């Protein structure tokens with residue numbers, strides 16, 4: 001029997017740090033401060049340091065980490081927020097759930113990220129009376145979006161930039177690893193993300209101390225200095241102490257895991273580049289490889305061949321948001337969304353995690369090459 005190849009190997013990571021995880025969880029059970037115990041603030045400090053930002057605010061999920069900054073900026077009905085259509089639904093959902101309008105923008109074929117030209121056209125296009133307020137740039141599959149150009153468009157048009165870094169925490173753009181890109185950055189600790197916990201969790205990163213205070217109030221029902229004095233309408237969106245304790249242990253090995261993910265990606269790139277379209281990393285950027293995603297006109301045949309070899313693969317995303325029933329009624333960039341529509345038919349994500357062994361990777365590579 002050949003060893004099964006997992007798509008993401010959380011068990012290998014767990015085995016690596018099991019005693020530390022057990023001790024961390026036990027310590028929370030012992031002290032009993034399950035909500036906003038000391039591990040939460042400790043983790044927030046370490047997370048901000050890792051991201052090279054001044055502040056981090058932990059919350060209940062990556063989706064809430066998108067909603068909280070939008071709420072803090074007062075975004076709601078009548079407002080337009082520009083989002084890529086080639087992303088997970090949560091990006092647009094955070095806008096729509098506040099009563100604001102997501103406006104769908106196309107992506108670049110080589111980076112899978114928001115196309116600044118499509119964004120520019122959408123911002124200056126007819127918004128039917130909506131008030132343009134913000135851009136959510138998504139760092140798809142672990143690679144930061146083009147924050148340089150997106151930032152210029154935002155400045156010219158007085159828009160906020162929210163960085164959806166659910167898949168890219170720890171990556172860099174313009175030569176710096178930073179959570180600073182954009183006015184605020186959101187991340188997710190969903191178990192399958194590069195930095196995941198054992199349940200739901202998320203965080204917002206910011207350099208702005210006043211904004212930090214608003215986010216901290218919003219995540220606890222909009223409380224003021226007194227717990228029973230609500231000064232704004234907020235949410236219940238806290239990160240559990242146990243999850244913070246787990247994340248403290250995972251953050252210790254995260255740098256090493258990012259390096260391992262990059263070794264796996266480099267090996268895929270070298271051996272697959274003559275057979276399929278492999279991901280491109282722009283100069284000055286790094287990826288944390290939440291996914292390793294190839295493009296091929298033979299996508300379905302490759303996926304079937306992998307399946308026959310008992311090798312898992314996944315399609316992120318089978319349909320862009322603007323064709324999904326919940327989102328098909330929202331406005332679209334004037335230049336169209338053809339790239340996203342084409343990508344959804346060509347993309348295939350291969351097993352990617354820091355613990356992928358070379359012999360397992362060779363089996364994946366051989367199967368892709370034989371069917372490309």
Ligand SMILES: *Cc1c(COP(=O)(O)O)cnc(C)c1O
Pocket residue numbers: 061062063064087088090091138164166167188189190200201202
């Ligand atoms: C996972 C993800 C989210 C949502 O994170 P949750 O923690 O699952 O709520 C948002 N945006 C993107 C791009 C994601 O991949």
